[in-house]
Structure formats: C-alpha cells, structure tokens
Amino acid sequence: xxxxxxxxxxxxxxxxxxxWPDAKEVEIAALKGDASTRRFFRITIAxxxxxxxxxxxxxxxxxxxxxLYARELKLYPPLQEPPWINLHRFLSMLRAPVPSLYQWxxxxxxxxxxxxxxxxxxxxxxxxxAKAADLYRDAVSELMRFHIDGTAWADRECVAFQIxxxxxxxxxxxxxxxxxxxxxxxxxxxxxxxxxxxxIIARALGELSRVFSHRDFYGNNLFVQDGRLRVIDFxxxxxxxxxxxxxxxxxxxxxxxxxxPALEERLLDFYFTGLIRxxxxxxxxxxxxxxxxxxxxxxxLKCIGLFVFLESEGKHGYDLFIPHATSQARRMLDLIxxxxxxxxxxxxx
Numbered sequence: 226x227x228x229x230x231x232x233x234x235x236x237x238x239x240x241x242x243x244x245w246p247d248a249k250e251v252e253i254a255a256l257k258g259d260a261s262t263r264r265f266f267r268i269t270i271a272x273x274x275x276x277x278x279x280x281x282x283x284x285x286x287x288x289x290x291x292x293l294y295a296r297e298l299k300l301y302p303p304l305q306e307p308p309w310i311n312l313h314r315f316l317s318m319l320r321a322p323v324p325s326l327y328q329w330x331x332x333x334x335x336x337x338x339x340x341x342x343x344x345x346x347x348x349x350x351x352x353x354x355a356k357a358a359d360l361y362r363d364a365v366s367e368l369m370r371f372h373i374d375g376t377a378w379a380d381r382e383c384v385a386f387q388i389x390x391x392x393x394x395x396x397x398x399x400x401x402x403x404x405x406x407x408x409x410x411x412x413x414x415x416x417x418x419x420x421x422x423x424x425i426i427a428r429a430l431g432e433l434s435r436v437f438s439h440r441d442f443y444g445n446n447l448f449v450q451d452g453r454l455r456v457i458d459f460x461x462x463x464x465x466x467x468x469x470x471x472x473x474x475x476x477x478x479x480x481x482x483x484x485x486p487a488l489e490e491r492l493l494d495f496y497f498t499g500l501i502r503x504x505x506x507x508x509x510x511x512x513x514x515x516x517x518x519x520x521x522x523x524x525x526l527k528c529i530g531l532f533v534f535l536e537s538e539g540k541h542g543y544d545l546f547i548p549h550a551t552s553q554a555r556r557m558l559d560l561i562x563x564x565x566x567x568x569x570x571x572x573x574x
Contacts, residue, residue, distance in 0.1 A: 229253050229254065229255055229266055232333070233253070233264075233266055233283055233285060233335065234250075234253050236283070236330065236333055236335050237250060237253060237266070237268050237283050237335075237337065238250050240327070240328045240337055241268070241270060241277070241281075241337075243328075244277070244327055244328060244337075245270070245272065245273075245275040245276070245277035246275065247272075247273035247275045248270050248271060248272045248273050248275050248277035249270070249271050249273070250268055250269070250270060250271075251268075251269040251270060251271050252268070252269040253266050253267070253268045253269075253283070254266065254267050254269075256282070259445070261287070261292070262287035262288065262289060263284060263285060263286055263287050264284070264285040264287065265282060265283070265284055265285075266282065266283040266285075267280055267281075267282055267340060268280060268281045268282070268283060268337075278339065278340065280340040281327060281337050281338065281339065281340050282324070282337070282338050282339070282340050282341075283335060283336065283337050283338075284309075284335065284336040284337075284338060285334065285335055286307055286309065286334040286335070286336065287334070288334075290304060290307050290308055291304075291308070292461060294394060294397055294398065295388075295461075297397065298393055298394060298397060300388050300389075300394070300463075301384065301387070301388060302384070302387055304384070306331070307329075307331075307334070307460070308384055308460040308461070308462075309336065309459075309460040310326075310329060310336075311382075311383060311384045312383065312384070312385060312459050312460055312462050313326055313459075314383070315375075315380055315382075315383040315385070316456075316459060318378070318380075319370065319371075319374060319375055319378060320370075321367070321370060321371070321375075321456055321459075322367070322453060322454055322455050322456055323455070323456050323457070323459060324338040324339035324340075324341050324455065324457065325338065325339040326338055326339075327339070341448045341450050341455035341457065342448055342449075342450040342455070343448075344448060344449050344450070345444055345445050345446075345447065345448055345449075346360055346361075346364060346444040346445075346447035346448065346449055346454070347443075347444025347445055347447075347480065347483065348444075349449040350444070350483045351482070351483060354483070357483050357484070357488070358488055358491070358492075360449065360454075361474070361475070361483075361484060361488065361492055362492060362495055363454050364442070364447055364454060364474055365471070365474070365492050365495055365496050365499075366499075367447075367454055367456065368439075368442060368470050368471065368474070368496070369496070369499050369500075369503075371436075371437055371438065371439055371442075371462075371470070372436040372437060372438070372467055372470070373436075373499075373500075373503050373505055375436070375437030376436040376437045379437070385437060385438075385462040385463050385464065386437070386464060388463035388464065389435060389463065389464050389465075390430075390435065390438065390440070390463055390464060390465035390466065390469060391431045392427045392428050392430070392431025392432075393427075393431075395426065395427040395430045395431055395523055396423065396424065396427035398523070398526075398527040398530075398531075399423050399426070399427065399523060399526045399527055399530065400530070401527070401530025401531060401533070401534050402423070402526040402527065402529050402530035403416040403419060403420060403423060403530075404416070404530065405530060405533045405534060405537070406526070406529035406530035406532075406533050407419060407571065409529065409533055409547060410529060410547075410551055410571060410572065411571040411572075414570075414571050418567050419567050419568060419571065421567075422565045422567050422568050423526070425564075425565070426519060426522060426523050426526075426565075427523070429519055430466055430469075430516075430519055430520065430523060433466035433467075433468075433516055434466070434467075434507050435464035435465055435466060436464065436465065436466075436467050437462065437464060438462060438463060438464065438465035438466075438467075438469060438470050439456070439459055439462055439470055440461045440462055440463055440465060440469070440470070440473075441458055441459075441461060441473060442456075442470040442473050442474050443473045443474055443477040443478070443480065444474070444477070444480060444483070445478075446458040446459075466516055466520060467500075467513075467516070468513070468516040468517040468519075468520040469520045469524075471492075471493065471496060471517055471520070472517060472520035472521040472523075472524045473524060475489050475492065475521075476521050476524060476525065476553045477524070477528070478528075478546045478549060478550075479545075479546060479549045480549075481549060481552065481553065486556075493513075493514065493517060497510060497513055515561070518557045518560050518561050519557075519561070521553055521554075521556075521557045522553075522554055522557040522558065522561070522568075524553075525550040525551070525553040525554035525557070526550075526554060528546065528547075528550040529547055529550045529551065529554070531543075532544060532546055532547050532550070533547070551572065554568075554572050555572040555573075555574070558572055
C-alpha cells in the first residue's frame with residue numbers, strides 16, 4: 226500500500242478546515258489503485274457540530290489528464306479543465322449517482338470527493354450470489370440513464386460528446402494483442418495473418434451508431450452504498466456503440482464467475498426491451514446481439530494485450546486475468562460462427 230505524501234495531507238487538512246470549519250482530519254490512508262497514474266486517499270473526519278461527512282476521498286489526478294490512447298490518437302480538443310470535472314458537471318445534471326465534489330485545485334491537481342464506500346458491485350455480488358442478478362440489473366438500468374437520457378441531453382460543453390469510440394480507437398486498443406498478446410495465447414501464430422481480421426472487427430464496430438458511454442463501466446468502478454449503486458471513474462466517457470459498456474460490465478476480468486451465460490442473456494434481454502420501450506432501438510435483436518458479441522471479442526483482445534503490457538511494466542497480478550479474457554474471446558468466436566477463421570484457430574483449444 227502506498228504512503229501518503231505531505232503535499233496531499235497538507236492540502237486535505239486545509240480544505241477540510243475551509244469547508245467544515247469545526248471539523249478536523251483524524252486520519253488519512255492511501256487506497257489501492259489500479260492501472261492508471263491516479264492515486265486515492267481516504268480521510269477520516271471528526272465532524273464536530275458541523276455537517277461534515279465522517280470520511281471523504283482525495284484523488285490525486287497525476288501528471289496527465291488524458292490516457293495514452295487519447296494522446297497518441299489526438300482525440301481531445303484543447304481542455305479548459307480536467308475531464309473528471311467536466312464529466313462530473315454533466316453527470317450531476319443527469320442525476321447519475323456519482324460522488325459529490327467537495328473541493329478541487331487545478332494547480333495541485335487534487336480533488337476532494339464524497340466517499341462512496343468500499344463495497345464494489347463485483348464484491349457485493351460475489352459475497353451474495355443470490356443478489357447478483359438484481360445487482361447487475363441495477364447496473365444495466367444505470368447504463369440506460371447514460372445511453373438514453375445522456376444521449377438525448379447531448380451538451381457540446383461536455384467533452385464526451387466530442388470524442389468518438391471509432392474504428393481508429395478500436396484498432397489501436399487491439400494493437401497490443403497483435404504485438405505482444407498473441408504470443409502468449411498462441412506462440413506459433415503469425416500476427417500478419419491475424420491483422421486483417423482485427424481490421425474487420427474495428428471497422429464493423431466503428432460503423433455502429435454511438436451513444437453517451439461511460440467506457441469503463443465494470444464491477445470495480447461501481448459501488449453499492451446503502452443499497453444504492455454509485456458510479457466512479459467516469460472521466461474517460463465518450464460516444465461509443467451501445468454494446469461496448471455492456472461488454473465491459475459483463476465480461477471484464479473474472480466477471481464470468483458472477484455473470485453466467487444465462488444471466489448475461491437475461492441482462493441483454495432486459496436492456497434491449499428497455500430500448501424498445503423507450504423507442505430508441507436502432508438495431509433488430511439479432512444485429513444487437515452480434516454487436517454485443519463483437520464488442521466482447523474486441524474487449525477480450527484488448528485486455529489480453531493490456532494485461533501482458535502491464536505485467537511487462539512491473540504491475541503484477543494482471544496475468545491472472547488473461548485466461549478469463551481468452552475464454553471470453555473463444556466463447557464469442559463460437560457464438561459469432563464461421564467469421565474470423567484465423568482468430569478461431571488462434572483460440573482453438
């Protein structure tokens with residue numbers, strides 16, 4: 226676990242005294258992060274007689290506002306503020322269950338936000354399998370808010386509406402699979418023979434219509450607090466095919482241990498029925514399912530490459546998820562049928 230530097234602790238103490246004058250910081254502890262350069266710290270607060278919360282979270286945004294893919298592909302317009310702040314403003318208007326923002330400093334690149342607890346959706350479902358279907362259905366309902374209401378309320382001031390999850394980005398994400406991931410899955414395979422099929426996947430996904438999308442909507446970025454779903458890590462939101470968020474939600478890492486194929490089918494039915502009920506379905510059921518399967522396949526290939534890369538960078542533990550991504554890719558190729566014969570050979574048992 227990472228230590229807390231004095232800069233973060235000093236800023237937190239000053240801001241707590243400013244926002245809640247009679248409150249004081251009792252303890253600050255680093256929280257476990259993930260693959261990004263952002264750092265997170267939980268502050269325990271003694272509220273006194275004020276309305277200060279019992280805890281808050283400080284987010285250190287790190288040196289970069291944009292992830293590597295956005296910088297390499299030059300996806301973003303000039304930014305006037307961090308994407309987290311920009312997206313938080315839009316999502317708050319949308320009444321999405323994102324953490325409240327207490328304070329932020331552009332010069333220090335620090336945020337103080339509401340503490341949404343420590344119980345992720347994935348852990349809540351794993352701890353109580355009988356509730357898994359209800360929990361994931363709640364998550365799909367929240368996706369409808371993003372996809373339907375968010376898209377309908379399109380706001381050019383929100384940076385997400387200026388960024389497309391297009392053919393270029395889908396292809397860029399799968400590049401690592403060709404460069405380093407393929408050798409782990411199929412050491413004797415030639416990436417040159419696979420590349421045309423990767424291009425077909427990227428092109429097919431790039432041709433789909435897009436909606437307002439979280440982009441990283443999975444069980445460790447969703448929390449359950451007092452029976453209510455909370456959403457974090459939304460700063461990379463953009464316009465993406467509907468099925469992309471669904472693929473991430475139901476197949477990322479070892480989610481298959483919670484979301485079985487039967488539950489996956491029920492959740493897809495729930496989502497697609499919701500589109501029809503709201504009058505926004507732009508594909509028939511079979512085309513929607515195909516778009517989902519392509520999104521899962523693309524996500525699995527991306528993840529294999531990403532996990533191999535992270536391991537090579539000294540961020541260990543991600544190799545445990547490579548078999549899960551491999552299994553998802555194989556499953557989708559079986560469901561898609563005769564397409565992608567070279568990839569089917571790569572993932573054949």
